[in-house]
Amino acid sequence: MSGRTTRPDRGGDQPSRPPAVPEIPAQPAPAAAPAATAGAERAEPGTPDGPAAAPDETDAADAGAEPAPKPDRAQYGVCAFLALVGGLVIFDATTRIGSAINTADPIGPKPVPILLGVLLLVIAAIYAVDVARGGAGEPEAGEDVDLTLPIDWRTVLLLIGAFLVNAVLIDRLGWVISGTILFWGSAYALGNRHYVRNLLIAVALSLITFYTFAIGLGVDLPAGVLQGIL
Secondary structure (H helix, E strand, C coil): CCCCCCCCCCCCCCCCCCCCCCCCCCCCCCCCCHHHHHHHHHCCCCCCCCCCCCHHHHHHHHHCCCCCCCCCCCHHHHHHHHHHHHHHHHHHHHHCCCCCCCCCCCCCCCHHHHHHHHHHHHHHHHHHHHHHCCCCCCCCCCCCCCCCCCCCHHHHHHHHHHHHHHHHHHHHHCHHHHHHHHHHHHHHHCCCCCHHHHHHHHHHHHHHHHHHHHHHHCCCCCCHHHCCCC
């Protein structure tokens, strides 16, 4: 009995055993995203950062580029006008102005107009070169002009008429009356329809300018029919 191991009887309880740990089946690896795979296929060799730009995008960028500015040929008229004025100033200075020199004015009257004429010619040449290269002036920040609209010839002709009437009547009627017509007509041409108020303002402006020139500057404007009253 001493050398044999004991065991439970056939009808007794079996000894407790630790529960068996079930085996977890291995999970399959997740599949790669289709977008990443497609991008990797489109990537060119030697460009690890990603796929190269599509040719369509490059063509669209080239098509969206602004064309080179064309020269504004109307600006050549301004260049010609400046050159003409400069030439006339030089011609007048060299032919009509005398060359009298005295101790008070050793230079004489010719150099200044000649210098101005030469500067006008230089400005005309520089301006013409800038126009030929496509240069154009930038509009002012507060400018709101629709260049597609036609010219308002009615307003232009009314303003010209007001200045012409003033030029014809200033010697006969005097500045106060002709200036009143000028100011009132200009306001009417520009669209102001407050007739009585504009007339009072025009009379006031004419009187103010008349006495400003006469008293402040010593220049007597024509009094016309109001001679002896003003």
